[in-house]
Amino acid sequence: MGARRTTPIRALAGAAAALALVAGLAGCEGANGAPVMASPWQPDFASVVDEAPVADASAIPAGSLMAKIRSRGSLNVGGTDAAALFSLKDPVSGKLTGFDAGLAQMLAQYITGKPTENLVTVTADTREALLQNGTVDTVFATYTITPARAQKVAFAGPYYASGDAILVAASNTSIKAVADLGGKTVCTESSSTAANDIKQYAPTAKVILFQTNAECEQAVEQKRADAYVLDQALLLGDQYRDKNVKVVGTPFTTEPYGIGVPLGSPEMKTFVNGWLKLIESDGEWAKLWQATIGTALTGQPPAPPVIGSAQGS
Amino acid sequence: MSEESRLLFDVPGPRARRRTWIATVCSLVLLAGALALMVRQFALHSELSASQWSVFAQWPILRFLLTGIEQTLLVTGVAAAIAFPLGAVVALARLSRGRWARWPARLYSELFRAVPLLLLLYVFLFGLPRAGVTFPVFWQLVLPVSLSNAAVVAEIFRAGVLAQDRGQAEAAYSLGMTYGQAMRWVVVPQAVRKLVPALVSQLVRLLKDSTLGYVVSYLELLHKAQVLGEYYHNVLPTYLVAAACYVLVNGLLSRTAGWLEHRQSRPRG
Amino acid sequence: MPRELTATLGGLGHGLLLTLAMTALAFMGAVLLGVLLAVCRISPVPPLRALGTAYVTVFRNVPLLVLLVLFVFGLPDVGLLFSLFLTVTLTMALYWAAFVCEVLRAGIRTVPLGQAEAARALGLTAGQSIRYVILPQALRSMVQPLANVFIGLALSTSLAAAVGVAELTGQAEFATLKYDDPLTGFAATTVVYLLMTLSIGLLAGRIERRVAIRR
Numbered sequence: 001m002g003a004r005r006t007t008p009i010r011a012l013a014g015a016a017a018a019l020a021l022v023a024g025l026a027g028c029e030g031a032n033g034a035p036v037m038a039s040p041w042q043p044d045f046a047s048v049v050d051e052a053p054v055a056d057a058s059a060i061p062a063g064s065l066m067a068k069i070r071s072r073g074s075l076n077v078g079g080t081d082a083a084a085l086f087s088l089k090d091p092v093s094g095k096l097t098g099f100d101a102g103l104a105q106m107l108a109q110y111i112t113g114k115p116t117e118n119l120v121t122v123t124a125d126t127r128e129a130l131l132q133n134g135t136v137d138t139v140f141a142t143y144t145i146t147p148a149r150a151q152k153v154a155f156a157g158p159y160y161a162s163g164d165a166i167l168v169a170a171s172n173t174s175i176k177a178v179a180d181l182g183g184k185t186v187c188t189e190s191s192s193t194a195a196n197d198i199k200q201y202a203p204t205a206k207v208i209l210f211q212t213n214a215e216c217e218q219a220v221e222q223k224r225a226d227a228y229v230l231d232q233a234l235l236l237g238d239q240y241r242d243k244n245v246k247v248v249g250t251p252f253t254t255e256p257y258g259i260g261v262p263l264g265s266p267e268m269k270t271f272v273n274g275w276l277k278l279i280e281s282d283g284e285w286a287k288l289w290q291a292t293i294g295t296a297l298t299g300q301p302p303a304p305p306v307i308g309s310a311q312g313s
Numbered sequence: 314m315s316e317e318s319r320l321l322f323d324v325p326g327p328r329a330r331r332r333t334w335i336a337t338v339c340s341l342v343l344l345a346g347a348l349a350l351m352v353r354q355f356a357l358h359s360e361l362s363a364s365q366w367s368v369f370a371q372w373p374i375l376r377f378l379l380t381g382i383e384q385t386l387l388v389t390g391v392a393a394a395i396a397f398p399l400g401a402v403v404a405l406a407r408l409s410r411g412r413w414a415r416w417p418a419r420l421y422s423e424l425f426r427a428v429p430l431l432l433l434l435y436v437f438l439f440g441l442p443r444a445g446v447t448f449p450v451f452w453q454l455v456l457p458v459s460l461s462n463a464a465v466v467a468e469i470f471r472a473g474v475l476a477q478d479r480g481q482a483e484a485a486y487s488l489g490m491t492y493g494q495a496m497r498w499v500v501v502p503q504a505v506r507k508l509v510p511a512l513v514s515q516l517v518r519l520l521k522d523s524t525l526g527y528v529v530s531y532l533e534l535l536h537k538a539q540v541l542g543e544y545y546h547n548v549l550p551t552y553l554v555a556a557a558c559y560v561l562v563n564g565l566l567s568r569t570a571g572w573l574e575h576r577q578s579r580p581r582g
Numbered sequence: 583m584p585r586e587l588t589a590t591l592g593g594l595g596h597g598l599l600l601t602l603a604m605t606a607l608a609f610m611g612a613v614l615l616g617v618l619l620a621v622c623r624i625s626p627v628p629p630l631r632a633l634g635t636a637y638v639t640v641f642r643n644v645p646l647l648v649l650l651v652l653f654v655f656g657l658p659d660v661g662l663l664f665s666l667f668l669t670v671t672l673t674m675a676l677y678w679a680a681f682v683c684e685v686l687r688a689g690i691r692t693v694p695l696g697q698a699e700a701a702r703a704l705g706l707t708a709g710q711s712i713r714y715v716i717l718p719q720a721l722r723s724m725v726q727p728l729a730n731v732f733i734g735l736a737l738s739t740s741l742a743a744a745v746g747v748a749e750l751t752g753q754a755e756f757a758t759l760k761y762d763d764p765l766t767g768f769a770a771t772t773v774v775y776l777l778m779t780l781s782i783g784l785l786a787g788r789i790e791r792r793v794a795i796r797r
Contacts, residue, residue, distance in 0.1 A: 081540055082540055084543070091373070091374060091377045091537075091540060091541050092371070092373040092374065093373075121530035126438060126439070126530075129439065133447045187746065190743075190744075190755060207748075207756075208746035209743070209746055209748075209755065209756075210746050211527065211539065211744055211745075212542070214542050214543045214546055215548060215651070215655060217546075218655050219655070222658035222659065223658075224663065242546065318626065319695065319698075320690060320693060320695055320716060321624060321690070321712055322708060329626075333627055336627040337628055340627055340630050341629050344629055354660040355660055357661065358659055358661055424776070426733070426779070427733075427737075427775060427776045427778075427783075428737075428776065429738070429775055431741065431743075431751060432740065432771060432772050435768050436768070517643065521643075521645040521646070522645075525647070527647075535645065548651070549652070549655060549656050553656075556644045556648050559644050559648060560639070560640055560644055562643075563642075563643035563644075567643065
């Protein structure tokens with residue numbers, strides 16, 4: 001009975017202390033170790049997007065998809081709101097930040113002059129369908145270019161190259177590379193293609209699918225799963241904010257990310273490729289990388305992949 | 314004493330009352346012990362730590378969740394507005410005497426009661442777009458929920474009509490009413506009055522079905538909780554808060570159902 | 583390709599087995615716990631009644647999906663790590679027990695009060711009247727609602743896919759990721775669910791007819 005009486009009081013005191021803490025930190029840091037996208041020595045996400053170039057009117061021929069977007073005044077983007085570092089929605093401000101979100105906003109700015117993106121949340125299952133039926137103009141969603149997908153949609157880019165890596169509990173010393181996954185329980189996000197990669201590289205592993213990145217990470221922390229396989233950049237984001245997990249080994253697949261555009265609008269693909277070349281050469285791409293993925297990684301931004309280099313792009 | 318207790322037990326005498334009293338004390342001690350154990354488990358694993366919960370003290374976060382409740386209620390409301398009339402129509406068709414109305418209605422309610430809602434959502438998400446039919450996200454959630462619930466409502470409705478005393482319909486026929494008139498003026502009004510509580514319970518199920526919004530990425534309460542949990546990395550507290558919200562909203566609905574039931578049983582005693 | 587196909591079919595078969603096992607185990611658990619809860623709610627002991635009422639209120643009003651996530655990710659956090667299958671089955675049993683409890687109570691209520699009174703007037707003790715008069719009548723009216731709970735439970739096992747159990751729907755999801763063809767997999771699973779629920783419905787109808795009192 002004693003325990004019952006004291007605990008609420010302790011919890012209350014804790015809550016009060018936390019409130020004070022939150023109030024004190026509110027100005028400079030998200031509560032609870034939420035990702036802090038902007039630090040003083042790194043370019044600020046909002047300003048990178050604001051400085052993005054705007055296309056000449058001559059670059060947008062009448063009747064093209066770009067002209068339609070321009071007259072509409074906003075870009076319809078298929079993406080997600082729950083992928084740290086790539087496209088994550090701040091529940092408080094409602095703003096999307098991350099590498100994919102930043103590129104989408106920059107493309108919107110390039111076409112319409114304003115960085116307004118209309119986000120339509122998509123999953124791995126719905127992306128092609130939404131592009132094909134015209135619900136969205138483009139898809140920015142860590143979208144791996146594959147020849148099979150290129151049958152249904154066109155890909156601009158690749159704009160970023162990543163690969164599957166392995167996340168394990170910090171105390172785990174038995175898993176160091178993909179070869180160690182045999183017979184282990186491995187989880188991944190249900191909307192990603194990593195499930196197939198696991199089956200290919202570690203056929204004896206037991207695969208579990210969870211809905212979100214946070215759930216997968218929780219499963220590893222709770223030892224429900226031995227390892228979590230997903231794109232390295234996303235896993236690094238997890239390691240960055242949680243000290244109980246770590247990323248091991250080097251990526252064992254290559255995932256060239258492309259920008260999905262409708263197959264029926266070839267002018268859009270050429271246009272987006274031209275825009276990518278522009279922001280890659282003028283340093284905007286690197287700045288955006290630093291403001292987003294760079295917050296979880298150390299070192300200089302990598303060289304962007306060669307446009308058109310992936311099979312299917 | 315509740316109705317079923319009156320059915321099962323006698324009015325307690327002194328000995329029975331003493332036994333009840335002893336049982337009360339024993340169960341209280343046991344329950345308190347279980348509760349203390351639970352709190353201890355929670356505290357041991359630092360689930361009560363303030364940092365896990367402090368986000369919910371911020372107004373913008375609460376507003377974020379409140380808009381989720383609003384969306385959930387919107388989906389529920391619209392789906393109910395479709396499912397209930399549709400269910401009534403299907404039930405009447407199933408009860409009608411024409412074979413051409415009866416069989417399609419039967420097929421409808423058997424099929425849609427037998428398919429998991431999740432699969433139905435997938436059909437709207439992948440199947441129909443292939444056939445060139447697409448809906449906005451809101452309707453991708455609302456239509457499958459409505460279709461599936463209409464089948465259940467139809468069954469509730471049909472059972473209610475069938476449970477009516479046959480004499481009611483027979484009396485109506487003997488007064489010279491046709492089948493349609495008897496249904497319209499005698500059977501259905503009585504059945505509906507009795508069915509109100511069951512229909513409100515169905516509303517609760519509808520509301521719970523709206524959680525499948527995560528499949529089509531519709532931002533209802535559960536999906537919002539997911540986004541929050543992802544952003545602040547506190548899956549458990551977020552889901553507990555969401556669960557509390559559901560208990561609150563659905564509890565109010567169930568309370569309404571109970572109240573209606575009570576009001577209805579009163580005149581008959 | 584044929585080898586891959588058999589592997590996929592094998593996966594679907596395995597998923598079906600999981601679905602069936604989960605359904606059967608969860609239903610048994612739900613009935614056991616549901617009876618216990620109904621006894622609590624009917625008993626004359628106030629704390630037990632309150633416990634029963636609170637339990638039913640909470641578990642009937644929280645969506646199953648929320649409960650699943652809470653149990654799968656919550657229990658390990660308080661030091662209880664069970665296998666995924668066990669956790670999900672347990673959650674299903676806990677959730678549906680609330681519905682079973684309500685079905686039992688409603689079934690008892692369908693017996694007219696006069697039956698109990700008549701039984702007592704004939705000199706049966708309380709235990710005898712429950713055993714020979716009330717329960718036999720109440721059980722008959724519970725067949726169909728219990729079958730509905732069973733069907734609901736069978737269908738709701740598809741939600742287990744959302745928390746990582748590779749049952750039927752989860753296997754269909756795997757197949758979809760692999761072949762990039764959602765329709766075939768989902769059509770096949772729909773047929774399987776349809777067969778399951780229809781056979782449960784038929785069975786329930788048969789039982790109901792068999793136990794019906796001909797008047």
